[in-house]
Amino acid sequence: MIHGGDIYTDGIFKGQELLDFSSNINPLGVPEGFKNNIAEALDSVTRYPDIKYREVIKNLSDYTGTAEENFVLGNGAAEIIDLVISNFKSILIVVPSFVEYEINAKKWGCHIEYSKLLDNMDFDYEDIENKLNDVEAVIVGNPNNPNGNIIDKVKVETIIEICEAKNKTIIMDEAFIEFTGRIKNSFLDKIEDNKCIFIIRAITKFFAMPGVRFGYGISSNKVLLNNIRKKQNPWNINCFAELAVKYSLKDKEYIKKSLQWIEEEREFFVKQLNEIPFIEQIFKSFSNFVLCKLRNVNEEKLYEYCLENGIIIRKTSNFRGLDKSYVRFAIKDRESNEKLIKILKDSSF
Structure with missing residues (x-):
């Protein structure tokens, strides 16, 4: 995985619809x-x-x-x-x-x-x-x-x-x-x-x-x-x-809603991730994604587990300086975020 957003390899080309937490795109969609x-x-x-x-x-x-x-x-x-x-x-x-x-x-x-x-x-x-x-x-x-x-x-x-x-x-x-x-x-x-x-x-x-x-x-x-x-x-x-x-660029209402969304969802998302036992550390983010350090599970096992549940996440070991104990999650809309959080909390890791 060189980049996020590859919903094709493990998703579309296999006839599976995936919820994409690997690419950091505004969930409010096109203005x-x-x-x-x-x-x-x-x-x-x-x-x-x-x-x-x-x-x-x-x-x-x-x-x-x-x-x-x-x-x-x-x-x-x-x-x-x-x-x-x-x-x-x-x-x-x-x-x-x-x-x-x-x-x-x-x-x-x-x-x-x-x-x-x-x-x-x-x-x-x-x-x-x-x-x-x-x-x-x-x-x-x-x-x-x-x-x-x-x-x-x-x-x-x-x-x-x-x-x-x-x-x-x-x-x-x-x-x-x-x-x-x-x-x-x-x-x-x-x-x-x-x-x-x-x-x-x-x-x-x-x-x-x-x-x-x-x-x-x-x-x-x-x-x-x-x-x-x-x-x-x-x-x-x-x-x-x-x-x-x-x-x-002139759509001020879209910009306003987007800023309101990220401020609310980032706080909610990080708070929920903090309750997951196998996440050892959540790094401070000012953007629409969160880098996490894992314990008792590596990126590959977590990726496969999420994939089995219809979600794709970002493995990060191809980032120089990171290893298989890190993953990155995009921050999406509340419904999607809650779905990911539930899947993570329901795991046996």
């Missing part, structure tokens, strides 16, 4: 603004998109409060991650983290250094700082996947200062940032004064559109942005992604 205007995209299918994507960039600028010239668009955040990493000969990866960082770094022949999270899954800021001299860039999740912790703006300040002074790049993957519920957790406000910062975002998670494939990068480093654009194919954003950006 009404997108669904209600889908005909607009259908009308656009017969023509090429604007090759400069001016309306898309304008909508992103309005949503983020960032200047239009600071954006690069991608066919999902995965494309942006891949192409930004391609610009560096060496990179520091904070681990455990999204596996595509390492996969892409190896693909582009980067020399890789690693900074391991502390035992409590917090960032080791001192270790990151000490290893900066050996690399051209560092990549870190904010919130980090698979544990959901966020970057401390005070503790990371020295790292940013070093990167800015020594012409290094700090790549911050903010694909889950909306789930934190606080705009101050983002580093968007640091972009203009720090060319070293490159932020990655997407509509995949918070707006529940993994099938649309739309991500974007934000930076005031024009050279880096142009280097990424030069490696892209033309028309890499389709008309459905254009429509998603146009209407979803």
